[in-house]
Amino acid sequence: MSWSPNSQPPPAQSAAERLLRANFNAQRWRNPAGAPMVSAEFVSEAGRRIRIIDVRTPEELDGPLGYIPGAYWVSAERVAELAARVPKTSFIVLVSRGGERAALLAQYLEVLGMPFVAALEGGIREWKLKGMVTRRDGALASRTLETIPATDPFEGQRDGGAHGEKKLLTADDIKRHIGDPGSVRWLKLATMVVNGKQSCVDGRDDHGVLGSPGGNAGEFLLSLAAIERATGERVDARSVKALLDAYIDGIGRFYMHTDTTALNAMIMKLRAKPEIEHLLPPLPGLPEHWRKWTASPPMEIRPLLRELLLVPEHIGCGHLRRTLLMASEYGVREELTRAFVHALYELYWAGSTSISIEVLGGAHDEGAVVSVVVDEDPLHAFSRVPLVSPSGEQGQMFLNTPQVANYLRNEAAAFWMRKTDMSPLRRSHEKRYHEVLSELAGAQAASTLGALAKGLPRYEVRFDGCDEGASFTVTAQ
Numbered sequence: 001m002s003w004s005p006n007s008q009p010p011p012a013q014s015a016a017e018r019l020l021r022a023n024f025n026a027q028r029w030r031n032p033a034g035a036p037m038v039s040a041e042f043v044s045e046a047g048r049r050i051r052i053i054d055v056r057t058p059e060e061l062d063g064p065l066g067y068i069p070g071a072y073w074v075s076a077e078r079v080a081e082l083a084a085r086v087p088k089t090s091f092i093v094l095v096s097r098g099g100e101r102a103a104l105l106a107q108y109l110e111v112l113g114m115p116f117v118a119a120l121e122g123g124i125r126e127w128k129l130k131g132m133v134t135r136r137d138g139a140l141a142s143r144t145l146e147t148i149p150a151t152d153p154f155e156g157q158r159d160g161g162a163h164g165e166k167k168l169l170t171a172d173d174i175k176r177h178i179g180d181p182g183s184v185r186w187l188k189l190a191t192m193v194v195n196g197k198q199s200c201v202d203g204r205d206d207h208g209v210l211g212s213p214g215g216n217a218g219e220f221l222l223s224l225a226a227i228e229r230a231t232g233e234r235v236d237a238r239s240v241k242a243l244l245d246a247y248i249d250g251i252g253r254f255y256m257h258t259d260t261t262a263l264n265a266m267i268m269k270l271r272a273k274p275e276i277e278h279l280l281p282p283l284p285g286l287p288e289h290w291r292k293w294t295a296s297p298p299m300e301i302r303p304l305l306r307e308l309l310l311v312p313e314h315i316g317c318g319h320l321r322r323t324l325l326m327a328s329e330y331g332v333r334e335e336l337t338r339a340f341v342h343a344l345y346e347l348y349w350a351g352s353t354s355i356s357i358e359v360l361g362g363a364h365d366e367g368a369v370v371s372v373v374v375d376e377d378p379l380h381a382f383s384r385v386p387l388v389s390p391s392g393e394q395g396q397m398f399l400n401t402p403q404v405a406n407y408l409r410n411e412a413a414a415f416w417m418r419k420t421d422m423s424p425l426r427r428s429h430e431k432r433y434h435e436v437l438s439e440l441a442g443a444q445a446a447s448t449l450g451a452l453a454k455g456l457p458r459y460e461v462r463f464d465g466c467d468e469g470a471s472f473t474v475t476a477q
Helices: 015-027 040-045 076-085 101-111 121-128 171-178 189-195 216-232 237-251 261-273 274-279 287-295 297-307 320-324 334-349 402-415 427-450
Strands: 036-037 048-055 093-094 117-120 185-188 252-261 353-361 366-374 385-386 395-400 458-464 471-476
Touching: 015 287, 015 353, 015 458, 036 101, 036 171, 036 252, 040 121, 093 121, 101 117, 117 121, 117 395, 121 385, 171 189, 171 395, 171 458, 171 471, 185 189, 189 261, 189 385, 216 252, 216 320, 216 402, 216 427, 237 252, 237 334, 237 402, 252 261, 261 297, 261 353, 274 427, 287 353, 320 334, 320 353, 320 427, 334 353, 334 402, 366 385, 366 402
Parallel strands: 036 117, 048 093, 093 117, 252 353, 366 395, 366 458
Antiparallel strands: 185 385, 458 471
């Protein structure tokens, strides 16, 4: 799918590929010396399309900092060989102890003609400080330049849903998709509480995700609906923006997604109005143009955008769209959903750096529903949870992490209990609120996955530990 009805990207390049390039460029920034940098959060969520290259010395590899799961080791002296080993358009992130060496080497690779390269900001030290898990088993020393695949494992992958019959995924497909458990990236749950991002269960995302229906957007609306049902009082739609602002301030990061189909439909509506043509990005509409434009559209056009964003075919998240269209089934008043979308974009347009509105590419082509759990109950703030991508070489899957969702839901409930001045919720409602929250969450998940994943096989992936001896099992449900 294109970002503009009038743009003509090369046919061999999928929508997912174009969006990945746009996202990599959007997340990358340059330090005062001009070196390209990316954050630890971006790298932790990056799928296997992005190759992580550790450039530290052998002595550093044996130190207490460990290494990032899935990384390869290429000494600084051999980094230039990457340009001959992998395709020039490969996505590369270099890692050093503090980031300085990696930054210089990233600039060098750019000179050698590699456009999608960056250094990890703050290096492996920042990775550890942000609560991301490292490994210290010595295996990185054997993952050298010669072991890096010389081709992109996703090369030739086409947009899902447009070619042939849907492929139903088997347990063996799921195992191959996750691959070596030593390459899975993990987060401490405490990091999720204060600086986490709940993604949707959508199978088109190639990032490592912690998924629940609708992601943060679905969870926020769920919490408002539970407040109303537990108290018997309505949340004033005029207060939704203040509630959302407080919620985002509390959790640190907020995720909502759309997709290229919905975005293109809205773009066509905008392009059909010649009187606003001068306010739109120039033709052809490239992903970078529209990403910047939608983050801060001209003031004159925002009233129209507020209307268009709530047209069902312009909502790329199936869970959110169903919440709007089937208000009684989801237990969320339509007025609340509308107020939420307006509030989210007002905060986004005001420059909030905590809001992430992702654009997923291609059509739905999920071949399974997968629930990822860890062999630990209950979870604690120090528990570690895996980031698994719902999209990969084997295909797409709806990916749900119910343990993490329940834990974060309870943390959000505790947050709302401390914000009783902003809603009808009171301490006397706490028990009932938790009961309603659980009931509504189960009913909404059943409705969304029952409709979007009808007839698909279901699997549970259970991880046993996250350290050097970690393993996982896949069980049909």
